[in-house]
Amino acid sequence: MLIKKYYVQDMKEGMHRIREELGPEAVILQSRKVRAGRGLFGFFQPRRLEITVAVDRVKNGNSRKEAPVRSDFEVKVQEMLGELRSNINQLVSRQAVLPGAEKIRPELERWRLHLEKQDVYPPLVEELVQEIAGKLQEEVQLSDEIAALILRKKLRKRLKTAPEKGAQIQVFVGPTGVGKTTTLAKLAARYALYQGERVGIITVDHYRIGAVEQMRTYSDITGLPLEVVITPKELRTAVEKFSGCQRILIDTAGRSTLNPAHIQELAGYIQKLPSCEIFLVMSATTKWQDLQLISENFKSLAFNRLIFTKLDETNSYGALLNGTFLTNMPVIYLTTGQSVPDDICLADVEMMSSLILGEED
Ligand SMILES: Nc1nc2c(ncn2[C@@H]2O[C@H](COP(=O)(O)OP(=O)(O)OP(=O)(O)O)[C@@H](O)[C@H]2O)c(=O)[nH]1
Ligand SMILES: [Mg+2]
Known part of the structure; x- marks a missing residue:
């Protein structure tokens, strides 16, 4: 058996040279990034790919000329070995090509x-x-x-946060059931109770049974006026009605991330509004694949801030980082439970770092 090392730029070049010199039966034993030179000098050299290969015999060797007679069993075993080799080669080359799999200290x-x-x-x-x-x-x-x-x-x-902007009109959008209404109620109560502001609430959520009642309950408890609107035109009228309020908080129906028509319909309402803060509300339990979908599909609503809810329901906090990475928007609030108005706080970079690093209980 021949063992040989190749030093190449990348796996593509490596595979080409190996096939050329050793033929398709060569098996890659290992591949790793190395520096071209040794010691201090080597440190400044660019990294290259070292591929260690094994092969039974060299491509142009004499043994290739005679085709040996093989039993069916031998042929089957050879076929299986060939398949295995190609799978191993594929895996190794994928490892070397994918940045995600690069070896690290x-x-x-x-x-x-x-x-x-x-x-x-x-x-x-x-x-x-x-x-x-x-x-x-x-x-x-x-x-x-x-x-x-x-x-x-x-x-x-x-990680990115931003101070509370304090826009007069704040809209809450996002997938179903993430806590938009609850978060709006928490903020409405805080603005009204702690900051003594005049607050008006509007809901355009007439899709889900019980949605209006849910908001009416919050409105009754806090004594804040509520307008329920059906059309974009009604939304504009309601906003004008509350123009004397320091805050106008607008709740929207949760829309399925996978239903662009629903999201477009929502855009029809938002386009009718004067300049406003649009919060994309997402649960901290959202896995990155879904977060990617949400950020892509809600983009048309031109959200400019993020809220993460349900931090109390997970031990993995990657979403806090993924949210900003995938949308480039700051996280403003985090919510940590169902209690209105207590379970909400301003997002803080140190706190989010600690959560992600596993340093907080
Ligand atoms: N554990 C926990 N539950 C929360 C939090 N925020 C909201 N919830 C709960 O999540 C559920 C859904 O909350 P809603 O506010 O109705 O969610 P929504 O996004 O308005 O839902 P739709 O309008 O149907 O899309 C309720 O049971 C809330 O009490 C939170 O921070 N932590
Ligand atoms: Mg709701």
Whole structure:
């Protein structure tokens, strides 16, 4: 058996050379990124891909000329081996090509797994660990505490919050059941009770049975006026009616992320409004694939701020980071339970970093 190492730019070039020189039966044993030179000099050299390959015999060897007679069983075994080889090659080459699978030093590997468990968007996990790895010299040992500190610094840069803008008109949109109405009620009560503001509430949610009653209950408890509207024109009239209020909070019906027609219908209402703050409300329990869909499909509503609800229902907080990464919008509020008006707080970068790093209970 011949074992050979190839140094190439990427797996594509490697596969080409291996096939050319050793034929299709060559098996890739290992592939890893290495620096071209050794020591200090090597540190400044670009990384290359080292591929270790094994093959029974070389492509142009004499043994190839004679076709051996094989039993059916041998042929079957050969076929299976061929399939196995090609699967292994595919896996190894995918590992080397996908940035997500690049080898990383063990001290960072633990944090890569941690971020993955926190459901941080995988390309972002990779960006974060590679950013850290890229700045470290290979001989430097990285303690877990230092790695966590560096990662915290990186998270601080990625997480985004903003001060409460305090726009007069605030609209709450988002998928079904995430807590839009409850969050609106929490904020309405806080504006009215703690800040002594005049607040008007409008609901355009006449789709779900009980939605209007739910809002009317909050309105009755807090004594805040409520307008229920059916059409975009009625919405404009209701906003004009509340023009003397410091806050006009507008609740919308939860719309399925996978139903663009529903989201477009909602856009028809929002377009009728004067300048306003539009909150995309999402649950912190939303996995990154769904968050990606939500941010894409709700884009047409031109939301400009994020709220994450139900932090009390999860131990994985990647959504807080994914939200801003995928929408480029700041997170303003976090909600932590069903209690109105208590379970809401302003989003804070330090707090969100600690949650993601697993440093908070
Ligand atoms: N655990 C927990 N539950 C919450 C939170 N916020 C809201 N809820 C609950 O989530 C459920 C749905 O809340 P709603 O406010 O009706 O959600 P919505 O987004 O308005 O729902 P639709 O209008 O039907 O789309 C209710 O049982 C709320 O009490 C939170 O921060 N934590
Ligand atoms: Mg609602």
